[in-house]
Amino acid sequence: MGKRKIVLSESDSETDLFRKDTRDYDLDTPLSKSGDLDIPLSKTVTLSHKKLKTVKNEDEVDEETSLSGFTSNTSVSSSPVKRIKKESKSKSKTKTGTEPKFNTKAKTSLKKEVTESKLIKEETPGEQNAEGEVEEDEEEEEEEEYKWWEDNENDGSVQWTTFRHNGVLFPPVYVPLPSHIKLYYDGNPVDLPPAAEEVAGFYAGVIGTDHEQNPIFRKNFFTDFKKVLQENGGTLNGVSIENFSKCDFSRIVDYLQQQKEIKKQLSAQEKKQLRIEKEEFEEPYKFCEVNGRREQVGNFRVEPPDLFRGRGAHPKTGKLKRRIYPEDIVLNLDKDAPIPPVPEGHHWGEIKHDNTVQWLAMWRENISNSFKYVRLAANSSFKGQSDLKKFEKARELKKHINTIRRDYKKNMKNKLMVERQKAVAIYLIDVFALRAGGEKSDDEADTVGCCSLRYEHVTLKPPQTVIFDFLGKDSIRFYQEVEVEKQVFKNLAIFKRLPKKPGDQLFDRLDPSILNKFLQNYMPGLTAKVFRTYNASKTMQDQLDLIPNKGSVAEKLLKYNAANRTVAILCNHQRTISKTHKQTIEKASDRIRELEWQAWRLKKAMVQIDADAVNKSKNKKFLTKVIKTFTKTEQKKIHKLIIDRENDRVQKRYIRENDAKKFENEEELGESVLKEWLQKVEEKKIEYNKEVESDEIEITTKINTVEKIEKQLEKLKLRIETSSIQLKDREENSQVSLGTSKINYIDPRLSVVFCKKYDIPIEKIFTKTLREKFKWAIESVDENWRF
DNA sequence: CGGTTCACTTAGCATATAATAG
DNA sequence: CTATTATATGCTAAGTGAACCG
Known part of the structure; x- marks a missing residue:
């Protein structure tokens, strides 16, 4: 048995997509290394061993029920500790020698940023830099930039020497x-102190969203609202607010809506002006100087106060997220750096000089009392370096994965409960890409990962089917009905055995740190999350390998996206189906149906002209196979659709043109014009009706020869094809989110190589920001690179 | 150790912007 | 050219995991 195929069932149509996946996992490839040690003994195991002596029965797995039918293998297995030299990851091309200078463009970059998109095309692409190398990037860089990935010196713990x-x-x-805009309570206007009014405004902002319907959200909001109100001396006109249901936010809602509308109505110029002003205002915060080099800051804006929008059933959702003041902020800078100016009348909470961390600023947030950090942008060297490290680590796992898989398979039959749990957990993480699953407290949403799976999350269906059903990160549902190996099934049954009941931990001997410590034995730095990266990138590589290098760019892109989708499904990256999705799909299929009707009609006309035309046509296949006959009812339906649409269009046009004329002080079109237009539509309708009755197409000058019709058919055929593909693609993607895996899991070098080999412009795959984020990948691989 | 704190990556949704159909 | 739809980006919540601490 070499490859094991896991076929996910297709029973539940709602989440169908996530269970059609078929994957191969090579668990049995012979090991490259033999002579692996047969002694586990990390501290954890030693401890269990001690425990074994005292509470033996609890820790030993009951062989009777669990091991039947399997070749027994009693030896405790483990992995050799493999020491990997930390070698410098990339062969450095000759470094530029001197320390790159701090980019002094800061002052001018604003204008550049603002107008960039337009200007760029006029500029010579590929300028020469001092060294005479040709810069191939579309964004010109007057100054040579720092290519950290060609730089060897980076030891790890110290992040920077200067930081400003x-x-x-x-x-x-x-x-x-x-x-005049007020909250109303029990029908009466309320004068709120500004602080409370602000909070009421936050609630108004949530009306119309799902949060409004969430009782927890409402309760939490109302509690905090009353608190703020009280702290600010209560209402100013003596109204006492006790009951949420008596609060009427509608005037505030309308006002906010109106303000939004006004903003939208601004002319393009005004909008542009505002944008430029905003840019100018933000300019100083956008960049950070790291070791004399200019880098972009990511989230330089402090999070504004709002109602906390927790995901899923978060107990604290709706609570007030308080305003952050300079006093709350800790800044991190180098010792000699000038202290940034503080808003008038305020002071910074603290100034730090910690060069072992990457953050520029942080504050403590009041919802769960954790920290928020201001950090560099995704295109920065900090982020890039850790990204590269992450993928290199995942690639390192390639060398150990066979050993690990062999071991966990073997350990499925280990006598020690912990070892068995480890084995099954790693199996789940490896095969189903589960997350580690750390412990969570009661004041967070109840979501789980591998180690925190509970009794009720796993249902066993003999002989060897398992149904996983739980909420994972972000309360995204993980639902899979899968067949697993017998031993996995048996072990899960053991982990669920009495006295365990719903609510109890499945892996009661595990937590992520135990698991990770165990994994370190195989490879330094190996943790549970590395498996997700590894399997995602590995899957992508395998999928890309299957794509034939032929066809149009569009076709190849479609295949790339399909590969991407496989990975997204593996990682369970979902998105909510948009509210309009069903409608959109319906509309699109109606549209296709209409196109088919047009084709059918043309076909009829063609036959009328020449009875044998279909047989002679080079589109014979299309004409006979694709085009179905339309019943009279169907025809009428489509006619109505078209006529309604036409009428609609005419009405709109009439209004629009008159608006324009009014604006220009011209004479408006009279009713008669509208009537005239509508009459034309009416004529068309009559025409259609006649057509249905007589079952004959009227031959017009436009379509009076077979050749002309063929030409039109050709066009229609193409439109139908592309529309159908698009529709299918959209349908398949409707609940899958491709972005997350592209950004975080698929080694970008895979995409770069794909583009090179398949002659696809990288812009088709990476957006501008992604190209910046993955610059290190784009510039460092040749087409033979493999994950 | 075992829990907590801190720092970082990963995640989906909301909104802004661009592309495209009509 | 406008209205609609698709895509890109911004935002911040929600994870992971190592270090710290008593």
């Missing part, structure tokens, strides 16, 4: 509503 920036950007102060 301008601090953070605070959200604007609250501007109270106009005095």
Whole structure:
């Protein structure tokens, strides 16, 4: 038995997509290394061993029920500790020698940024830099830039030597509503102190979303709202607010809506002006100087106050996320760096000089009392370096994966309960790409990963089918009905055995740290999450290998996306189906049906002209196979669709043109014009009706020869084909999110190589920001690179 | 150790912007 | 050219895992 195929069932149509996946996992490839040690003994195991003596029965697995039918193998297995030299990851091309200078473009870059998209095309692509190398990137760089991936010196713990920036950007102060816009309570206007009014406004902002329907959200909001109100001396006009259901936010909602509308109505110029002003204002915060080099800051804006929008059933959702002031902020800079200016009348909470970390600023947030950090952008050297490290680590796992798989298979029959649990857990993480699953407290949403799986999350269906059903990260449902190996099934049964009951931990001897410590034995730095990266990239490599190098760019892209989708499904990256999705799909299929009707009609006309035309046509296949006959009812339906649409269009056009004329002070079109237009549509309708009755197409000058019709048919055929493919693609992607895996899991070098080999412009696969983020990948691989 | 704290990656949704159909 | 739809980006919540601490 070499490869094991896991076929996911297809029973539940709702989540169908996530269970059609078929994957191969090579668990049995012979090991490259023999003579692996047969002694586990990390500290954890030693401890269990001690435990074994005292509470033997608890820790020993009951062989009777669990091991039947399997070749027994009693030896405790483990992995050799493999020491990998930390070698410098990339062969350095000659480094530029001198320390790169700090990019002084900061001042001018604003204008550049703003107009870039337009200007770029006018500039010579590929300028020469000092060394005479040709810069191939579409964004010109006057100054040579730092290519950290060609730089060898990076030891790890020290992140920077100089580190300077301008601090953070605070959200604007609250501007109270106009005095006539108020909250109403029990039908009466309420005068709120500004602080409370602000919170009421936050709630108004949530009306119309799902949060509004969430009782927890409402309760938490109302509690905090009352608190703020009280802290600010209560309402100003003596109204006492006790009951949420008596609160009427509608005027505030309308006002906010109106403000939004006004903003939208601004002319393009005004919008542009505002944008430029905003840019200018933000400019100082956008960049950070790291070791004399200019790098982009990611989230330089402090999070504004709002109601906390927790995902899933978060107990704290709806609570007020308080405003952050400079006093709350800790800044991190180098010792000699100038201290950024603070808003008038304030001071920074603390100034630190910690060069072992990457953050520029941080504050403590009040919802779960954790930290928020201001850090560099995704295209920075900090992020890039850790990204590269992450993928190199995943590639390192290639060398150990066979050993690991062999071991966990073997350990499925280990006598020690912990070892068995480890084996099964690693199996689940490896095969189903589960996350580690750390412990969570009661004031968070109840979500789980591997180690925190509970009794009720796994259902066993003999002989060897397992149904996983739980909420994972972000409360995204993980539902899979799968066949597993017998021994896995048996072990899961053991882990669920009495006295365990719903609510109990499946892996009661495990937590991520135990698992990770065990994994380190195979490879330094190996942790549970590495498996996700590894399997995602490995899957992508395998999928890409299957794509034939032929066809149009569009076709190849479609295949790339299909490969991407496989990975996204593996990682369970979902997105909510948009509210309009069903409608969109319906509309698109109606549209296709209409196109088919047009084709059918043309076909009829063709036959009318020449009875044998179909047989002679080079589109014979299309004409006979694809085009189905339309019944009279169907025809009428389509006619109605077209006529309604036409009428609609005419009405709109009439209104629009008159609006324009009014604006220009011209004479408006009279009703008669509209009537005339509508009449034309009416004529068409009559025409259609006649067509249905007589079952004959009227031959017009436009379509009076077979050749002309063929030409039109050709066009229609193409449109139908592309529309159908598009529709199918969209349908398949409707609940799968491709982005997350592209950004975080698929080694970007795979995509770069794919583009090179298949002659696809990288822009088709990586957006501008992704190209910046993955610059290290784009510039460092040749087409023979493999994951 | 075993829990907590800190720092970092990963995640989906909301909104802004671009592309495309009509 | 406009309205609609698709895509890209911004935002911040929610994970992981190592270090720290008593």
